[in-house]
Structure formats: structure tokens, C-alpha cells
Amino acid sequence: xxxxxxxxxxxxxxxxxxxxxxxxxxxxxxxxxxxxxxxxxxxxxxxxxxxxxxxxxxxxxxxxxxxxxxxxxxxxxxxxxxxxxxxxxxxxxxxxxxxxxxxxxxxxxxxxxxxxxxxxxxxxxxxxxxxxxxxxxxxxxxxxxxxxxxxxxxxxxxxxxxxxxxxxxxxxxxxxxxxxxxxxxxxxxxxxxxxxxxxxxxxxxxxxxxxxxxxxxxxxxxxxxxxxxxxxxxxxxxxxxxxxxxxxxxxxxxxxxxxxxxxxxxxxxxxxxxxxxxxxxxxxxxxxxxxxxxxxxxxxxxxxxxxxxxxxxxxxxxxxxxxxxxxxxxxxxxxxxxxxxxxxxxxxxxxxxxxxxxxxxxxxxxxxx
Amino acid sequence: xxxxxxxxxxxxxxxxxxxxxxxxxxxxxxxxxxxxxxxxxxxxxxxxxxxxxxxxxxxxxxxxxxxxxxxxxxxxxxxxxxxxxxxxxxxxxxxxxxxxxxxxxxxxxxxxxxxxxxxxxxxxxxxxxxxxxxxxxxxxxxxxxxxxxxxxxxxxxxxxxxxxxxxxxxxxxxxxxxxxxxxxxxxxxxxxxxxxxxxxxxxxxxxxxxxxxxxxxxxxxxxxxxxxxxxxxxxxxxxxxxxxxxxxxxxxxxxxxxxxxxxxxxxxxxxxxxxxxxxxxxxxxxxxxxxxxxxxxxxxxxxxxxxxxxxxxxxxxxxxxxxxxxxxxxxxxxxxxxxxxxxxxxxxxxxxxxxxxxxxxxxxxxxxxxxxxxxxxxxxxxxxxxxxxxxxxxxxxxxxxxxxxxxxxxxxxxxxxxxxxxxxxxxxxxxxxxxxxxxxxxxxxxxxx
Numbered sequence: 001x002x003x004x005x006x007x008x009x010x011x012x013x014x015x016x017x018x019x020x021x022x023x024x025x026x027x028x029x030x031x032x033x034x035x036x037x038x039x040x041x042x043x044x045x046x047x048x049x050x051x052x053x054x055x056x057x058x059x060x061x062x063x064x065x066x067x068x069x070x071x072x073x074x075x076x077x078x079x080x081x082x083x084x085x086x087x088x089x090x091x092x093x094x095x096x097x098x099x100x101x102x103x104x105x106x107x108x109x110x111x112x113x114x115x116x117x118x119x120x121x122x123x124x125x126x127x128x129x130x131x132x133x134x135x136x137x138x139x140x141x142x143x144x145x146x147x148x149x150x151x152x153x154x155x156x157x158x159x160x161x162x163x164x165x166x167x168x169x170x171x172x173x174x175x176x177x178x179x180x181x182x183x184x185x186x187x188x189x190x191x192x193x194x195x196x197x198x199x200x201x202x203x204x205x206x207x208x209x210x211x212x213x214x215x216x217x218x219x220x221x222x223x224x225x226x227x228x229x230x231x232x233x234x235x236x237x238x239x240x241x242x243x244x245x246x247x248x249x250x251x252x253x254x255x256x257x258x259x260x261x262x263x264x265x266x267x268x269x270x271x272x273x274x275x276x277x278x279x280x281x282x283x284x285x286x287x288x289x290x291x292x293x294x295x296x297x298x299x300x301x302x303x304x305x306x307x308x309x310x311x312x313x314x315x316x317x318x319x320x321x322x323x324x325x326x327x328x329x330x331x332x333x334x335x336x337x338x339x340x341x342x343x344x345x346x347x348x349x350x351x352x353x354x355x356x357x358x359x360x361x362x363x364x365x366x367x368x369x
Numbered sequence: 370x371x372x373x374x375x376x377x378x379x380x381x382x383x384x385x386x387x388x389x390x391x392x393x394x395x396x397x398x399x400x401x402x403x404x405x406x407x408x409x410x411x412x413x414x415x416x417x418x419x420x421x422x423x424x425x426x427x428x429x430x431x432x433x434x435x436x437x438x439x440x441x442x443x444x445x446x447x448x449x450x451x452x453x454x455x456x457x458x459x460x461x462x463x464x465x466x467x468x469x470x471x472x473x474x475x476x477x478x479x480x481x482x483x484x485x486x487x488x489x490x491x492x493x494x495x496x497x498x499x500x501x502x503x504x505x506x507x508x509x510x511x512x513x514x515x516x517x518x519x520x521x522x523x524x525x526x527x528x529x530x531x532x533x534x535x536x537x538x539x540x541x542x543x544x545x546x547x548x549x550x551x552x553x554x555x556x557x558x559x560x561x562x563x564x565x566x567x568x569x570x571x572x573x574x575x576x577x578x579x580x581x582x583x584x585x586x587x588x589x590x591x592x593x594x595x596x597x598x599x600x601x602x603x604x605x606x607x608x609x610x611x612x613x614x615x616x617x618x619x620x621x622x623x624x625x626x627x628x629x630x631x632x633x634x635x636x637x638x639x640x641x642x643x644x645x646x647x648x649x650x651x652x653x654x655x656x657x658x659x660x661x662x663x664x665x666x667x668x669x670x671x672x673x674x675x676x677x678x679x680x681x682x683x684x685x686x687x688x689x690x691x692x693x694x695x696x697x698x699x700x701x702x703x704x705x706x707x708x709x710x711x712x713x714x715x716x717x718x719x720x721x722x723x724x725x726x727x728x729x730x731x732x733x734x735x736x737x738x739x740x741x742x743x744x745x746x747x748x749x750x751x752x753x754x755x756x757x758x759x760x761x762x763x764x765x766x767x768x769x770x771x772x773x774x775x776x777x778x779x780x781x782x783x784x785x786x787x788x789x790x791x792x793x794x795x796x797x798x799x800x801x802x803x804x805x806x807x808x809x810x811x812x813x814x815x816x817x818x
Contacts (some may be wrong), residue, residue, distance in 0.1 A: 149711035172758045240760045276755050318756060344759060365755045 001065030001090040003037045005057060007099060010042070010086055011078045013057045016205060016228065017046040020053045021071040032068035033075075034114045035088070037061045045117050046071065051198055054119040055228040066111035069095050077104055119229045121222040125215035126184040130206050135330075136167050137199050139178040139358055142324035144196035145171035155193035155235040157242075160184065166357075168242060169196070174321050175242060175361040176328065187216035193239055194221055198232035205230065246361065250337035250346050252310025254283060258334045261304055262326045264290050268300045269319035278365045279319045283308050283338075315341040316365035325360045342366065411526035412642060413514040414548040414556035415533070417493070418565035420510035421486055422452040425479045427542045436476040441658065442466050449481050453565060480658075484784075489541060496536050500529055505642045513553055515642035523549055527570050534568065554638035555580070558587060576636035581608025588633050590626065598622065610634040651689065653677045654743025660699045662738040669791055671724050672717075674744035676789065679717035682746060683776055688713035690748030692723040698737035706731040713750060716768050720746060 014033065022030050025048070034045040042059035045052065067090045074095075078086065081099040089096045090108060097104040137156075145153035150172075157168040166179040202223050206212060213224035216234075223230040268290045269279050282289045288306040293299045315338065326334065331349035338345050341364055348359040417423070421439045426432045436455035440448040446466035458473035469476070490509045497504045503515035520526045530547040537545050546567035548559025558580065559569040571579050585591050585599050585607055598621045604610060610618065611634050618627040632638070653674050661667050671694075682689060693707035706727045714720065724744055775787040 147711050170759060172760055173756050175759060242759070245759045275751060275753055278755065316755070342757060361759065363757045363759055366757060367755075 001035070001037050001067055001088065002063035003042055003059045003061050003089075004085050004087050005042055005059040007078065007081050007083050007086045009057050011075075011081075013044055013055050014075045014078055017044045017053045017055055018071055018075045019201065019204075020046040020048060020051055022048040029068065029109060029113045029115070031071055032109055032114065033071045034066065034068050034111055034117070036066045036111070038064045043119075045114070045119075047115060047117050049115065050233045051195070051201070052117040052231045053201065053228065054117060054231075057227070063089075065090060067095055068109040068111050068114050069106060070109075073106060077106070118220075118222070118231050121215040121217060121220070121231075123187065123215050123217050124185060125213045125222070125224070127211040127213050128180065128182075128184065129211055130209060132180060132182075133212050134203060134206060136178050136180060137203050139328045140167045140169040140176040141196065141199065141203075142328055143169040143171055143174045143176040143360070145169075147171065152193055152235055152237050152239045154197075155195045155239075156199060157191060157193055157239045159191045160187065160189075168239070170240065170242060170361075173318070173363045174325070175245070176325075176359070177242075178358040188218075189216065191239070192216055192221065193235040193237055195232055195235055198223075198230065201230055245344065247337070247339060247344055247346055250339045250343075252283075252308070252313070252338045254288060254306050254308040254310070254336040254338065255333055255350060256288070256304060256306040256336070258326055258329060258332060261306075261334070262323065264302045264304050265319055265322055265326070268292055268302050269323075271298045271300045272319050273297075276365060277319045277321075278316050278367075279322070280367060281315050281317060283310065283313045283315065285312070310338060313338065313341055314367060315345070316367040317345075317362060318365055321362055325362060328360070329358075409517075409522070410551050411516040411520050411523055412550055412553055412556045413516060413526065413530055413533075414550075414553065414560040415497075415512055415514065415530075416546050416560045416564070417510035418544045418546055419450060419452050419456075420490075420543075421450045421481060422455075423543050424486060424489055425482075426452065428485075429479075432477055436460070436473050438466075438469055438473070438476045438478050439481045440466055440469070440478065441480055441656075442470070442478045451476070489543075493537060493541060493543075496533065496540065499536075500533060503642050503644045505644055513556065513642045515644075523551065523570050523572050527568065530568055534566075552636075552638040553640050553642065554589065554633055555636055557589075558583070561587075571636075573636055577608070580634070580636055581606060581611075583607050585610065585630075588630055590629060590633075595622065595626070607634050649749060650693075650745050650747035651678055651681050651685070651687070651749070652693070652743060652745025653681075654695060654741060654745075656697075656741045657739065660738025660740050661742070667728070667739055667742070668725065670739070670742050671728060671744065672721050672789065673792055674742060675721035675724055676717050676792070678744055678746055679715060679720050679772070680776060680779070682715040682749075683772060686752050687749045688715045688752045689746035689750075690714075691746065692720055692727070693745045693747065694724050694727050694732075695741070695743035695745070696728070696732055696734075696739055697741035698734055699740050700737055701740070702737070703741075704732050707747075709748065713748065714746075715752060716765070716772060718768055720744070 017033055021033065025031060030048060036043040036045070037059060038061065040058055040061060041056045042061070043054060043056045045054045047053070077097055081097075081102060084100050087098040093108050093110075094105050095108040097106070140156055144156060147153060153171055159166045159168065162183065164179055164181045165184055166177060168175065168177045170176070198221070202212070202225070205225050205228050207226065210226070215222040215224070219234050221232055221234055265279065269277060269292065271294055272279055272292045273294045278292065280291050282291065285308065287303055288308055289301060289303045291299070291301040325347050329347075329349045331351055333350040334347060335350050336345050336347050344361045344363050346359055346361055422437050425437060425439060434454065436458060437452040438448055438455050438460060439450045440446055443466060448460060448462055448464045448466060448469050450462045451460045451469070455469075455473050455476050458476075460469045460473050460476070486509060494504065494506065494512070497512065497514055501514050501516050501519050505513040507513065516526050516529055520529050526549040530549050534545055534547060537543055544566040546560045546564045548556040548561070549568070549570045550556040550559050551573060555571045555576075559571045560567065562569045562579075583606065585604060586596050588607060591599070599605075602613065602617060602621055604613060610630055615627065615631075618631065621627075622630065655670070655674070661670060690713045691707050691709045693705060696704045708723050708727055710719070710723065778786045
């Protein structure tokens, strides 16, 4: 293999695939990136066996070929090089990197040892605009669980229905659901669970405009992002049956300006307990205030401008969860639909586009008496 | 909240407020200790005298005045501790039992009863609580007490120490050695000066007379290696450290250690007494008189350890993320294996399942039996159940309710009030379990470090 590529372009693409390279692995070959030179393209591949990424960049290919290189060092070298043409050449098991006056030789590995990675899927896919996909992931991403003991919750449930498709994520304490109004060519399965990690990668790699082509097979999902293809194993269910927990009768409504509530929550929560992040929301017919009182630390209180139609209620929330939710909403005002201080609050945008349904559920914290 | 103020304010653990730290640091300077604007601290270090041996003597009065060794006699036993009478023969803890038998052939031997020692230790700790809430236990038989603000000065501290020793003697028929000083370092040095049954006060003014003549090995942080480096430069006594030029010391020890040792030699130590040191792990281990070989025996031993650790976690309101097991086989190969759980737990069931998995998958006994079995949980954090959940975990909730109930029964009626059916029959090999000298942890309070 012998090629010349632009340093900036190569570095950028390498860092993208580098994010998939597992940091700890029993299979050493996975700590490599696979380089494949053919035609006028250099293709880069990384995988942790569950999630794979392939991306291409233009290159002058003098001699086609494939090689594996240890990802971390290789990425570090390319990033440190001056912005100029980078020449990569392989002789025996050595990869030589030349750029300007720099000259590196590092050990490569046989590309045949690298696992086979899919970069196209045969199933019929559907397209979603990048903007829509990005917004949907933003809305549910914060509720994805990090708890690996309930694997299904580390993913986002995608439901395909006649009226469009929805994404749902929950970590047990909060839940977000958003629906996309366009009907998409739904895959065989009515619902799938897509790893949250894969969606994070998609968001990072996505261009602002254009469509993302999505293909779903029995146990995989593929995202075609133009020059990059992301292929991820789907998570095994079952996803918890969330429909029964969506409150139907939360009649006490509080409407508040989103930015004002965000800023007040940030201020007051500075003194919140670092473990529980508890803040108290005191709802009164004529006023709403946020407060914390943490033993050994201090107290804070702030009144907020809000309209509330229910009875007096003190309700506790995890300030970080609340801030995540407020950040995921893009309307100027938000509405809290409440029932009791120990039942789920439903939080949703006000004057959002009616057809784009979106809400979050947040379980309160039990307030210490 | 108003900031802590006033001379009688007791420092709460965990708050490292700037002004208070400053105050302590200045209070520890000898030259400033006399200035009335700075409060001088009153720190007690209490060390029980030959703790295990003294308890055995109390329980068996015929042993009084005779050399007594706690530990397992036999070719592979070690001395856990011994009475002062045995120490005169040169016996000391962690010594192989065969050596001890040679040095002191007439000594009486007792295998050691850890649960009794722990119980006595807890009762003594309660006696401390009558004096101050600021107690920092260092081990089962040693603790720091901060009497600053409770007593006016070192002399009042001495009277309190006398009173404390008196109470321990009355209630437990045991003696303790106490050091009283303006900081932890001097208090610890002082408690060691007149063992057993000692009471020594070291004020800053006494430092030249009492501290400087002591060998440098008495300083915290001076081990055999450092001592050798210092001896080479003719530094033998603590006072010598202040007479050699600073660069010489820096050359021998490095700048950090040199600064640290010189401060100690001046009698300076600004560390606070931390009453609730955050436990980092809770563990329990046991050495068996006869190696465990049966799978069933080993499994029940794992369950016993898990039950004890789980109970201790719940008692302290903690949950932990990492389960570790330690296995020493008959040929003294020691294995430690750990697994980090996705979510922290305090449930015996989860702990024992993890331990079983570690034992089955990650340890290869070969043809050896299990001599020592330990189990610990680390990555501790306070339990927080204030966040309610959308999808209740019913199984976990049931297990938690059951654990709460059994823990309450055990607290009221004793540790054997509720026993798992699997643990009802005590295997023969555990009846005379012996405790490992270098790791006194069996049913220990949370090990802190």
C-alpha cells in the first residue's frame, strides 16, 4: 500500500473512527484501525464487534492495499503532523508515515486478522432528515440509562407505527418520548432498541443538512451518513412496558418560562446535596419557589415567575435531571402537569408543533421531613 | 446558615472550611501556642494494652501474670498478639508460632475470639462518646479523641484521660495507655512512652526534652529504608534532624520527606481528628484451622462472609460497587479477585452471587484446600433511596425488606437470632477458627484506609 492524503482530512476522519476503538479489549486486533486503499479513496474502519464505523476520504492511491495499525499511536502521530500531504507506505509489517520533514515507522498488523465489518446493508432502508434525527436524539438522549445491569435501558426504543415513528428512553427515574410525524418505510420489526452509544456517535458524525439513511435488519441497524457508515448491534429486550406509567390525570398545571427556570435551578442547586441533587419546588396558588437546604452546607431559595392552578404542594426533584429535561425542550415556555408530590410529573413544551409530540416524565424525590 | 463561629464550636468532620484549617495550622505551631488568640488543641491517643491477651486474661483469671500468646499453635500458625509477660521473652505479633514456642515454651496459648474482641472494642468506643463526639478509631484497640473545646487545656485533658482510663478499668477490667498532646503525632508518641497503663502529656514546651532524645524510628514515615539513610548521616535521634543542614536532609530523603520529618521533629502536625472517616471498604476474612476442601463447605463459608459484610453495609447505611474475594490455599498461594457491579448494592444475595461467580470462574484451587477466605465490598457510597422509580424493582424491594427485618431482629436478639438455613450446621473446621495475625478483620468494623 502506498498513498498520499491530506493531513487535516486524515486526522479528522481518524479521530472519528478512533472513538469506536475499544480501550479495553481481550482481542488485541480491535485496538487497531483498518486502512484500505483502493481507487481514489482511503477507507478507515474500527469496531468493538458491537459497533462498527467505516469512513472514507479522498487519497492518491499509488499502490492499493490493506493494513492494520495500532489506533492510539497512529492517531496521535497524524494529529501532531504539520498540515501538508501525508504519505503512507507499507513494507512487510512496517507502516511508514512521512510528512514534511517528519518520518515515522510503526509496526502494522495483518489486515486479514481484522474482523469482517459490514459497510452496506441489503435491507430496504428509510431516510430521515438530519435535523429531525438530531432533535429526536437530543430529546430522549438524556434519559438513557448508564446502568449496564438493565441493558435494554441503555438503549432507545424505536417504535414504528402507521402515524410515524417514536423514540422512548428511560432510566427508571425519568422517561422521554418523542414522535416523528412522517411515515417511514418501517422495517420488519415493529419496535427495536438502538444502543444509546450508537446514537451518540450518529449525532457527532451527522452533517447539519441532508438525510440520514437508516437500515434495520433482524439484529442490526445501519446509519448511512454519506461518507461514513455506522453499523450497530441492536439491544435485546424487553424494554419496560412504559405506557401504563404515563399519567393520564395530572390536572395541576404549572407553566413557567424555560430559561428563567433553568437559570434559577442552576443557581439554587449549587448548594444541593452532591449525592441526591435535591431541590424543592414549593407550589402555591400565587407563587412558586425553588429551594435547597443541605445540612453542613447551606440554604438557598429563589422565587420564580410561574402560573399554577393547583393546590399547595411541595415536590422534590433531582436538579440535574430537571436541567437535562429543560435543555431538551426548545419552546420558550414549559408546562409541568402534576398530580401528587410522590407521583410522576409530566413535563412538556408549550406551543410546540402539535404533530411533533414530545414529553418527559420525572419521578420526584421524596422530601425529607 | 450561619458560618461556624465561636471558640466552643466543635469541628464537624468533612468540613474543611478555610478559616478553621488556618486556625488549626497556626495552633500547631509551637511558637504560637502560647498566644491567647490561637486556640491550642487537646488531642488524646488511646491504645489498649495487649488488647486480645488482656481480654483472655480477664475471661480466664488463672492466666494472670503468666505469658499468654493469642494465635494458633502449630507448624503454620502465627502469633496474633501476646501478653506483656510473653513479650519479655521476645515474642511479638506476626511471629511464626514455632519461633514463639521456642522463645517461650511455658506460654499458654489461646486461639483468639475475634467476635468477643470486637464487642469489647465497641463498648469501649461508647465510653469515649461520653467525652467527645470527635473520635477517630485507628483500629480495634486504638483511637484518637479530640477534646479541644471540651477541656480547657492539656492539664484538663490529662484529668479527662485519667477519668477515661478509670472508666475502662471499672467497666471492662482492662488497662489503656493514653497520650495527651496538642496534636495527633505527639499524642501517639506520648501514649507509647509508658506502656502499659501509661498516661503521658507532651506539651509543645516538652518537645526538646521528651521528643528529641527518641530514636528517629519513632517518627511516622520513617521505615527501615529511611532509617538506614538517616543513620548513614549520623542522624539517630529525632533531635538530630533539626541540627543537620536542610540540604543534607533533602539530599537523603527528597524535599517533601525532609520537610515532613523536620516538621514532625519540631512537634508540628496539623492533621485533624476525623470522627467519621469515610470507609472505603468493608471486609471480613477468616483463616480455617483445617483447610476447606468440600465445595459445599466453601460455598457456605462464602455465604457467611457475604452475610456479615452485607449486614455491616446496611448497618452503616452504605452500598458498594465492587465485590472482592481473597482466597489463600493450603500452600499459601493467595488469590484476590474482584468484580465491579453495574449498580451499588448492600444485599447479601447480590454479594454472594458475585462472590460465587468469582470463585468458580476466576480461581483455580488445583488440588489445594482453602486455608483463608475473605470477602470485601468497596467503592462505597451512602445509600440513597429518595429517588422513586417509574418501574419498581419488585424482587430487589422484597429482598431489601427481608434484610431490614432480619437486621433488626439480630440487633435486638443477637447475631444468631436469625440464621440462614444453609448456615445452620457449623462445619467442624470452623469450631476452632484462628485469626490471621497480620489481618485482624474477622467481623471487624469497617476497615478504613
